[in-house]
Amino acid sequence: MGFLDRFFRRETPRKSAKERLQLVLIHDRADISPGTMELIRKDLIKVISNYMIISEEGIEMDLERDGRSVALVASIPVLEVKRKRSREGDK
């Protein structure tokens, strides 16, 4: 099976073990649950919306590994930068 799996780049048990581990360890290491991630995401949107108009649907936010440490990486598409920074007038 090894040969054909590799030849057709099929998902082997070895590969899925590795991928599942990498995913679960990111959350273990950061000690952040998916629920907390969602809260961070909402708060990020709130804060950044004070300064720019952003596409909420286009936000990509993830924990990524870097050796033994974990980084929070967010990509937030900006639609428009607000001319004047005003905390009141953004609604």
Next chain:
Amino acid sequence: METRIIVVTSGKGGVGKTTVTANLSARLAMEGFKVVAIDADIGLRNLDVVMGLENRIVFNMIDVIEGACKLPQALVRDKRVDNLYLLPAAQTRTKDAVTSDQMKELCDSLRGEFDFVFVDSPAGIESGFRNAAAGADEALVVATPEVSSVRDADRIIGLLESFGKTSINLIVNRVRPEMVRSGKMLGVSDVMEILAIDLIGIVPEDDSVVVSTNKGEPLAMTDVSPAARAFEKIAGRIMGKDIPLRDIDDLEEKGFLVNFRKLFGRRGGRS
């Protein structure tokens, strides 16, 4: 030489901590070092039977800590190998019988007396593990190439780092090269990539480990099996010898070519 105190730990149980402790202790004693192996698995002692010294225990570690005997009285000397000693765990006590400070004190009292002190840690991340790690300068983390073992090892490494341990090395145990090659199992390179710590050795799955445990005779003492050779290499690396980790490639030649060779019944170039 300055005494080196090394905790052998893993998080998960049954991955080979006791096997590694017994074999590395025996091997280093055979190299001429004075070695003591401490069983820190209080209430579930096993290092004594794996080393084959269970019949000669009089006192144990808790007796020493509580002052019921002097340290030398509790040490069981191995008659087969010079300079090899066991400090057994208490079997009828619980892990709460000692504190981290007492363990640290015990370990420190061995400084100057021995070249190597190995501490066989119990499974888990609670007090038993913390006590075992308390007095150690270095850690050997044992993991098997399985999802649950690697996950627990990662947790243990994080804890060891938070205790301020800087010398942490990985041993991957029970590696089955055939299964790795056929994509059924995690390989050593996968485990290393995931855990991102230094690898000090690879021990293959080997029936002779079971046989030696049954006889109570560490492999290092008699055998020339693949696992015995693996322990010899790890002991060498601990001594500071530059023994390349060539086995990674040997165990896990990857890719098309190897599979192609296998199809035609030929093996890779190295042996």
